Amino acid sequence: MTDFIHRFEPATDAGSPPLLLLHGTGGDENDLLGLGKMISPGSALLSPRGRVLEHGMPRFFRRLSEGVFDEEDVRRRALELGDFVADARKQYGIVAPVAVGFSNGANIAAALLLLKPDVLAGAVLLRAMVPLSDPPKANLDGKPVLLLSGQADPIVPASNSAQLAALLTQAGASVTHKVLPAGHQLSQADVTLARNWIGSVDAKAA
Ligand code: MLT
Numbered sequence: 032m033t034d035f036i037h038r039f040e041p042a043t044d045a046g047s048p049p050l051l052l053l054h055g056t057g058g059d060e061n062d063l064l065g066l067g068k069m070i071s072p073g074s075a076l077l078s079p080r081g082r083v084l085e086h087g088m089p090r091f092f093r094r095l096s097e098g099v100f101d102e103e104d105v106r107r108r109a110l111e112l113g114d115f116v117a118d119a120r121k122q123y124g125i126v127a128p129v130a131v132g133f134s135n136g137a138n139i140a141a142a143l144l145l146l147k148p149d150v151l152a153g154a155v156l157l158r159a160m161v162p163l164s165d166p167p168k169a170n171l172d173g174k175p176v177l178l179l180s181g182q183a184d185p186i187v188p189a190s191n192s193a194q195l196a197a198l199l200t201q202a203g204a205s206v207t208h209k210v211l212p213a214g215h216q217l218s219q220a221d222v223t224l225a226r227n228w229i230g231s232v233d234a235k236a237a
Pocket of ligand 1: 056134186
């Protein structure tokens, strides 16, 4: 199995979509388990640790500076994560997951959507930015994506998250983009909106 340190928690409700939890810079495989349980109790949780270290802090791809990505590494790491998800699906017997990514984790999830659309059933992108300046033409074919941005986010300019929403929409995703009165950190509103959104996606899929 592609080698990611990870946690897996089986579903307690077979009808809930599995979640692929992707932490932010300096986080690990334990970080988002609580969030996953809050937004979709009953879902299987698959939570890998990013394999890139920046001054000892795990990430999902290399960056040259804050907000400036090593795009070759973004591509390579996104495909590697896609392979991990495919292996984990076989090992744990789960269907394609909905990604729930925060910050760097949201950025790799966005890259994965653009590079390997079949890996994810959808995505919750929390404080994401455009991961690739020249992404391939993807066909996201109505895939549901919730993008939650912070109005006062010092890392992600409003124009950048708007561009990401447009990029995913052009690729055919069904994007809901909301800008919250928040910074880069998550707020209670993120949890509530993500929970309601997952519930509605789930109901449509059932
Ligand atoms: C990134 O590097 O992915 C973004 O700058 C967000 C972050 O991790 O700080």
